[in-house]
Amino acid sequence: MSNCDRTPQLKSLMQQAGISSFKALSRAAGVSERQILRLRRGTLEQMPLDVLLKLCQVLKIPLSELVASFLVPSLSPYCPLSPVPSPQEIADLKKEYERSQLQLEQQREILLQEFQQSSLQLLESLLLQWPTAAQKAQENPQLAAVKILPLVQKPLEKLLQAWGIEAIAPVGAELPYNPQLHQLLEGTAQPGEIVKIRYTGYLQGDKLLYRAKVSPIG
Structure with a gap:
């Protein structure tokens, strides 16, 4: 042609x-x-x-x-x-x-199934133990929450680690305010002023997923 x-x-x-x-x-x-x-x-x-x-x-x-x-x-x-x-x-x-x-379309379906399977493996302990723990908590309202917390925390940490997701800072941490990483819940703050982490945010490599929510100190 x-x-x-x-x-x-x-x-x-x-x-x-x-x-x-x-x-x-x-x-x-x-x-x-x-x-x-x-x-x-x-x-x-x-x-x-x-x-x-x-x-x-x-x-x-x-x-x-x-x-x-x-x-x-x-x-x-x-x-x-x-x-x-x-x-x-x-x-x-x-x-x-x-x-x-x-x-x-078939490849997308296969990839989705593989993703779901790998995620389920990381959350296996939570899926198996959480329903029993929740039932025990309903039967005994005095059961300390700290005893149930590891059932949620450890699988979640494992999943985030597998996906390369890191917390910006732990809840309660005090550090200089960075408007690119932090979102003020109340009041005002200038970059560099000390703020307190109320809700943690997350990074995946260099990509910001969620800004940490912070409050000014004093």
């Missing part, structure tokens, strides 16, 4: 999806700029299906529309006429797309 300039069609789709540049499209879709150049040159038939699917997802269009935009001959003076793909070729691409979508 002859090469032609499909840049105007791609720019139009990018504008509709709010994508400002080819480099931004490359990053968002997770495909190389070489593949995007192939699309612009009208050589879609040479591109891997997984690349086309990624571009469809970012551009928010079905595969059939991508095929129509980049395989069907354009009236642009930069694009000489080329053979129109047969209905069978388009139908085959559609079937391949549907098959790939089904595979992706």
Whole structure:
């Protein structure tokens, strides 16, 4: 199939999806700029299906529309006429797309099941012992909460450790106020002033999940 300039069609789709540049499209879709150049040159038939699917997802269009935009001959003076793909070729691409979508859905389901299984293993002691402990607490209101606390605390700590999640600081700690990590529950505080942790926050690596809730001292 002859090469032609499909840049105007791609720019139009990018504008509709709010994508400002080819480099931004490359990053968002997770495909190389070489593949995007192939699309612009009208050589879609040479591109891997997984690349086309990624571009469809970012551009928010079905595969059939991508095929129509980049395989069907354009009236642009930069694009000489080329053979129109047969209905069978388009139908085959559609079937391949549907098959790939089904595979992706099955992979998501498998990953979800594996995630749930690994989490259940970390919480095993809590799942097995907590119902009995809760029943004993209902039967004996005088039962000290400190005896039940380890049933919750240890599995939770193990789960957070497995996920790489760390507390910003323990409850009750006093430390300099950092507005990026701390949220004031009341009053005011300037960065560097000592505050007290009321509810701990969490970090996952360099990512902030929840800011710790703090109160000014004095």
